[in-house]
Amino acid sequence: MSTADAVTGYSVAASAVSLNGLRKIYGDVVAVENVDLEVRAGEIHALLGENGAGKTTLMRLLYGLTKPDAGSISIDGATVSITSPKIARAAGIGMVTQHFSLVKTMTVTENLALQDAGFFSLDLAGARRKLLALCEEIGLEIDPDARIDSLPVAMQQRVEILKALAGGCKVLILDEPTAVLGPQDVDSLLDVIRRLRDTIGLSVILITHKMHEISQVADRVSVLRRGEIVATENASGMSIASLTALMVEGVQQEIVETGERSSQGTSVLAIKDLTVHLRGHDVISELSLEVRRGEIVGIAGVSGNGQSELVQALSGVFVHQTGEIHVDGKLVKGGSPSAFAEAGFGRLGEDRHASAVSALTVEENLILDRLHFFSKPGILLKRKIRKFAEESITNFAIKAKPDQAIGTLSGGNMQKVLLARLFGERPLAAVVSQPTRGLDVVSTRYVRQLLMVERNTGVGILLVSEDLDEILELSDRILVIFKGKIVGEVARKDFDRIAIGAMMAGV
């Protein structure tokens, strides 16, 4: 420890973290294996890797959220046993996880005060002073008295960062901080990170799988693949192509385009003036859109702008839902999932764990929505079910046995079961939500190709995804959703990241 700033309590001491031979095993999964990693004082160190590479697990080890099976951590050259986040914070490690930990009904100041105090000893005046001094020092603006739930996501994230800094952190871990942000907010966050390095010499570990973020801010980059560090390099020396190669190791990434991109077909899904009233306001407001035969229409938007509710409304679940939904030109009457299924509409929900019944087998999950087809009064047609399951397993390249419990499958295989269930019914139209979230690169590629194939056979697909790259890659048309309204439409020939990003931010 050396000099600490008298006002903020923030230590300006140079400090480095080193991880030595860390390992973490979950059941059969080696999440982190023999990781050596040094983070230098005052550097922005990007941690790059595909979904499932082990980035979060590695950082959870450093922040004391989970215990390593082997290895050690040293800070300022001394080995520290980090068995809880509290100990991590005391050692100068801060972390902003993918799920924020702020108390939404409290103000910024109250949230900061909460972390250093027992419940009965909130020092609000002190916390407010500390916050203002810190903001001044690093050139950030925030209203100390704003309630968290009144702040946009980007600002809430800033509060999380300030909270970590107020707690005295010298090494700040940010776990995919840009995943929840639109492009403009990404730029300002990267600015903030840079400023923190330059003004107070903060070390930042930035987890990302976005290459352009690395070239924008990182000093060094470590690439994690299947739990192991495969390279640590100066970021300036790394091209996007070489980073990608390190990250995915010979996996081909481009989508093979089959079929023409034209969408002149008839309307298979039409939403007219949909309004959904929830939590005291309209989360969807007079939204209309159309998906034609053989077309993928992507819904682009920053998370929380009505996407989830739009998907749910397409099974008519909301009590306060008005407007009309037509499938194949016919009004779907009776708002229930089965009314939609009967009309020829399929869905892949955003949470595959909620869509699969984990206690049931792969084949039971496959036929769940269509029991009538596989049963006679009182009996299940077991041979027919098994045959169907085996065909699905082959057709969708599912690595599983028909009688295996679905809960034991990897994310990618579980997603394939759900897609087999969806497209096995030959729907005319479907909504597919976050289809590759959390999947590894191979499964992601498979799922995206599958969606293209289904589109080419004529299914009209409404694709809802927070991954703008996915939307750009797959869509024939993009609709931008903002605060529950469609605020823009862009045809494939006019796709432009920046312009779409601006619309996503409501500009």
Ligand SMILES: Nc1ncnc2c1ncn2[C@@H]1O[C@H](COP(=O)(O)OP(=O)(O)O)[C@@H](O)[C@H]1O
């Ligand atoms: N709590 C857990 N229980 C079981 N497996 C886990 C757990 N956390 C992570 N894993 C597994 O460890 C691997 C690495 O996951 P994670 O660290 O979340 O990767 P990343 O953050 O790079 O996407 C994955 O295969 C994941 O399924």
Ligand SMILES: [Mg+2]
């Ligand atoms: Mg992660």
